[in-house]
Amino acid sequence: MMLETVAQNRSFGGTQGVYRHASETTGTExxxxxxxxxxxxxxxxxxxxxxxxxxxxHANVTEKGEYRRAxxxxxxxxxxxxxxxxxxxxxxxxxxxYDFGLGAxxxxxxxxxxxxxxxxxxxxxxxxxxxxxxxxxxxxxxxxSIMGHSMGGHGALxxxxxxxxxxxxxxxxxxxxxxxxxxxxxxxxxxYLGDDETVWRAHDAVALIEDGARVAEILVDQGDADQFLTxxxxxxxxxxxxxxxxxxxxxxxxxGYDHSYYFISxxxxxxxxWHSRRLL
Amino acid sequence: MMLETVAQNRSFGGTQGVYRHASETTGTExxxxxxxxxxxxxxxxxxxxxxxxxxxxHANVTEKGEYRRAxxxxxxxxxxxxxxxxxxxxxxxxxxxYDFGLGAxxxxxxxxxxxxxxxxxxxxxxxxxxxxxxxxxxxxxxxxSIMGHSMGGHGALxxxxxxxxxxxxxxxxxxxxxxxxxxxxxxxxxxYLGDDETVWRAHDAVALIEDGARVAEILVDQGDADQFLTxxxxxxxxxxxxxxxxxxxxxxxxxGYDHSYYFISxxxxxxxxWHSRRLL
Numbered sequence: 001m002m003l004e005t006v007a008q009n010r011s012f013g014g015t016q017g018v019y020r021h022a023s024e025t026t027g028t029e030x031x032x033x034x035x036x037x038x039x040x041x042x043x044x045x046x047x048x049x050x051x052x053x054x055x056x057x058h059a060n061v062t063e064k065g066e067y068r069r070a071x072x073x074x075x076x077x078x079x080x081x082x083x084x085x086x087x088x089x090x091x092x093x094x095x096x097x098y099d100f101g102l103g104a105x106x107x108x109x110x111x112x113x114x115x116x117x118x119x120x121x122x123x124x125x126x127x128x129x130x131x132x133x134x135x136x137x138x139x140x141x142x143x144x145s146i147m148g149h150s151m152g153g154h155g156a157l158x159x160x161x162x163x164x165x166x167x168x169x170x171x172x173x174x175x176x177x178x179x180x181x182x183x184x185x186x187x188x189x190x191x192y193l194g195d196d197e198t199v200w201r202a203h204d205a206v207a208l209i210e211d212g213a214r215v216a217e218i219l220v221d222q223g224d225a226d227q228f229l230t231x232x233x234x235x236x237x238x239x240x241x242x243x244x245x246x247x248x249x250x251x252x253x254x255x256g257y258d259h260s261y262y263f264i265s266x267x268x269x270x271x272x273x274w275h276s277r278r279l280l
Numbered sequence: 281m282m283l284e285t286v287a288q289n290r291s292f293g294g295t296q297g298v299y300r301h302a303s304e305t306t307g308t309e310x311x312x313x314x315x316x317x318x319x320x321x322x323x324x325x326x327x328x329x330x331x332x333x334x335x336x337x338h339a340n341v342t343e344k345g346e347y348r349r350a351x352x353x354x355x356x357x358x359x360x361x362x363x364x365x366x367x368x369x370x371x372x373x374x375x376x377x378y379d380f381g382l383g384a385x386x387x388x389x390x391x392x393x394x395x396x397x398x399x400x401x402x403x404x405x406x407x408x409x410x411x412x413x414x415x416x417x418x419x420x421x422x423x424x425s426i427m428g429h430s431m432g433g434h435g436a437l438x439x440x441x442x443x444x445x446x447x448x449x450x451x452x453x454x455x456x457x458x459x460x461x462x463x464x465x466x467x468x469x470x471x472y473l474g475d476d477e478t479v480w481r482a483h484d485a486v487a488l489i490e491d492g493a494r495v496a497e498i499l500v501d502q503g504d505a506d507q508f509l510t511x512x513x514x515x516x517x518x519x520x521x522x523x524x525x526x527x528x529x530x531x532x533x534x535x536g537y538d539h540s541y542y543f544i545s546x547x548x549x550x551x552x553x554w555h556s557r558r559l560l
Contacts, residue, residue: 009538009540009542009543010503010505010537010542010543011542011543012545013546016542063343063344064343064344066346068545068546069346069549223290225290256290257290257291258289258290260289261343262289262290262291263289263290265291265292265346265348266292266293266348269349
């Protein structure tokens with residue numbers, strides 16, 4: 001389990017690193033970033049996993065997310081993985097669309113050819129990458145939380161709902177909550193998992209809740225000027241599912257905010273404080 | 281004086297905008313960003329001008345500078361101009377080097393052909409852009425401060441030293457303090473201003489101070505792991521000049537920090553609080 005250090009920069013009294021490793025799961029090299037605040041030797045710190053949205057790599061949130069000040073204050077490690085496998089030979093959307101293939105792994109293990117060989121982000125994020133991170137960084141495995149943006153909000157919600165013993169808390173910015181019922185999600189789930197919609201339910205937060213999956217609570221921030229709000233995101237579907245399942249959902253509609261990192265960075269510290277209180 | 285709005289995003293309870301205008305000074309279109317925190321109608325807010333370093337546009341600090349939270353808290357407008365004229369017909373370094381020409385205007389009015397037609401960043405920043413900004417944004421012209429990074433630290437220091445009636449305070453991250461005496465500066469000043477080094481002195485902070493220019497005080501943060509520290513930046517030259525001139529200089533050597541925005545963002549809020557106290 002070799003880990004290559006791509007870059008390390010001192011920032012906010014900690015180390016912002018970018019790392020690369022050969023992934024057995026995806027059959028490619030995978031790059032991710034980790035912020036480690038300064039800490040006492042031998043301590044295991046809580047960790048927040050951040051899953052990014054369509055078109056992103058680890059770099060978007062690392063450069064624009066404004067998470068380091070809060071992580072340094074709270075003593076949180078912050079991990080930002082990539083959104084898909086990449087590299088020569090990794091199949092992409094057939095016309096290179098932004099919403100499928102490279103940069104759009106949708107946090108599933110693909111079963112459809114030609115994607116099934118590499119597009120295994122579910123296993124990568126729930127098994128291989130946690131092992132790599134726990135093996136190389138001072139993380140306390142009992143104190144993990146997960147969050148994400150848009151497609152990454154979908155990833156965070158579905159992973160937390162399916163692994164509630166692993167993640168103490170889950171939050172999202174403008175998440176895709178019901179991919180089976182919106183264009184981005186239907187294209188991705190059909191492309192990666194095939195046409196049988198019953199197998200999609202394991203990768204649809206609303207369907208998972210309808211089918212009995214539970215988390216203690218959920219925090220969601222959503223801009224009301226988000227161009228994707230009504231067609232792709234539809235947070236009311238999550239609100240309805242949570243209400244029926246009695247999952248406490250704090251869904252905060254933020255007036256004037258859009259889908260960008262200008263929105264995410266504004267509420268990032270809020271989310272980190274919220275997770276930190278649940279990671280004590 | 282037409283101003284085109286390129287983008288506006290709600291962020292940290294304010295508006296982050298990007299704007300474009302046809303500059304008479306440079307003969308090109310110029311793009312800049314402005315953050316305006318929410319405020320009472322009719323108020324004139326204090327403004328901080330931020331000048332960027334080599335290769336940058338307005339976008340680098342706008343995306344990575346992490347200034348909005350502090351500006352919103354303190355009620356500061358933040359303006360980030362470009363670092364050179366750009367566009368078809370604007371001459372560049374003859375081999376396209378990063379340290380001269382496009383992205384490297386060095387905040388002077390060039391007198392040498394072919395640069396003298398467009399490379400007039402001194403006049404642009406001290407005359408035309410302030411007029412544009414004061415005409416379109418709720419700025420109190422009596423409450424202006426200036427700061428910058430690297431080449432932009434050079435710009436901030438020389439502009440403040442030459443216009444101490446306009447700027448209440450000046451600070452810099454890893455500034456070029458004595459361009460006449462370092463490779464980046466010597467190349468730029470010769471290229472834009474010609475070989476007579478006596479005319480360079482008006483664009484060299486250390487020389488300006490030696491020649492009698494004064495500001496009330498200066499704040500500088502400098503990473504001690506900055507790869508440009510000893511050859512290009514040489515902050516000790518500024519320390520010596522300030523000591524001789526009895527200008528209070530707070531030169532903070534930050535252990536482990538480099539030349540990047542991971543460094544700048546760490547200390548940005550400190551600088552904004554420092555300026556804000558001087559803008560009361």
